[in-house]
Amino acid sequence: MQNVTGDLNGSYSLPPGRALDICHQLESAILRHRIRPGMKLAEDEVGETFGVSRTVARTALQALAHGGLVTIERNRGAFVSRPTIREAHEVFEARGLIEPRISRMAAKAITESQLERLNRHIAAEHEAMKRGDMGLALSLSGTFHTAIAEIADQKVLTQILHSLVSRSSLIIALYWQRPDTTCESHSHHALLEAFARHDANAAEEIMKSHIVDLHSGLNLVERPEEEPSLADVFSSREFAISRPRREPV
Amino acid sequence: MQNVTGDLNGSYSLPPGRALDICHQLESAILRHRIRPGMKLAEDEVGETFGVSRTVARTALQALAHGGLVTIERNRGAFVSRPTIREAHEVFEARGLIEPRISRMAAKAITESQLERLNRHIAAEHEAMKRGDMGLALSLSGTFHTAIAEIADQKVLTQILHSLVSRSSLIIALYWQRPDTTCESHSHHALLEAFARHDANAAEEIMKSHIVDLHSGLNLVERPEEEPSLADVFSSREFAISRPRREPV
DNA sequence: AATGCCGAAATCGTATACAAAATTTGTGCA
């Protein structure tokens, strides 16, 4: 299978380096729901996990904070963000404003090879869902949206959208209620067909209602408790993120 | 005069502290065109200017980089960003998408006291312009836009807009060509009248054409040359910020 | 048993030290 997950780069305005790598790794883990909202990301722990000093870990955490994925509290540390209900609404309203426009632009500009790529992307989504890897499926359905922004060739809007989509993933982790995630890839399919026809109006409309669907699929009435039960945390072994690489000196 | 410039806070997702202060001071200086695009911001220089170590200066610069005001190149350092022509177009297109919507929301939600505040804001703009302090006038005309977003009470969009407006200031520093800056405050006045009538449609339309005006007031055909640095921006008392407290050990 | 206080441990904020990379300066040669 092709590299279809890749390259949500370009955000995180850091110079290339280890901090950026750590950013991407942490982001990937959060987007796949391998690290839940609210979880503490201690500087030392992050540093040891990736074999760097606190300095670098700190840089990465601050970068993630600017993207909204992480919240830093003074003298307390960094935590995976827990968007409020209010913020959840705002994020999806913002997406509802931005994405239909992007979708329209993409429909006009898309090339054959980009259509191909989106097709493979959707296929990978299906594949992941069939395997039951919902974390990966969800992550892919997010990158699908940013991929469209890249096709529209709007760097500024792409970066904005990237942040919104990332936060959407947190919101979904906290508030998603609907078990029928299939509707998701249905919309994506419909969108792709509009793209193939270069039908800008259809693309815009489909995207608009797709965002509304996502928004209304959330249960935004009560905020979940701070900590998931201990049983939840220890029952799954999905938390096996990259092991410490630090050699015992 | 009231505090009308204030509080473009809330962005820069850093915990409160010296780094955040430095962020705001640097941002203010950049927005007032006291520091030109392209100017180098060396970590040591920033640190000594504000009386902190490189660590803190670095944090501030990275935060500014995430807002797009500063660009960091690996092993070379931080510079005030020089938006490309391409990015200039994208920024104003994004504002053209977002701000009319925000303006509409603000028109519906605005209160008497907020109207008052915007009035004072415009008055301060006039005042600054009359005094010939174009830097301050420009900065105020920027915060006017973010103030509207705050009235619309949309935190997510406000943060996005804040970044776009900041970058607009860089763009104007590089590409502005029109001498008649008066049209500016005219639009702002018209907007305020629509707000006073709670006329959402008018507010949206006025904002839309205001953004178009700004965009078309730029000379986006050729990128100006680099220009070298001059670092005594902070020597004047307007930025009489915390002096270096470092005792000679 | 519940509550409040206090010391120990953990964690963060900041400064500093040193290594690595880039920039500038200096020098020799054509």
Next chain:
DNA sequence: TGCACAAATTTTGTATACGATTTCGGCATT
């Protein structure tokens, strides 16, 4: 003079040290 290349300087990248703040656990008190 102009260019090429090497030394010296500057500047950044990263690690580590230490003080400050918070958190946690035990113990006394109610």
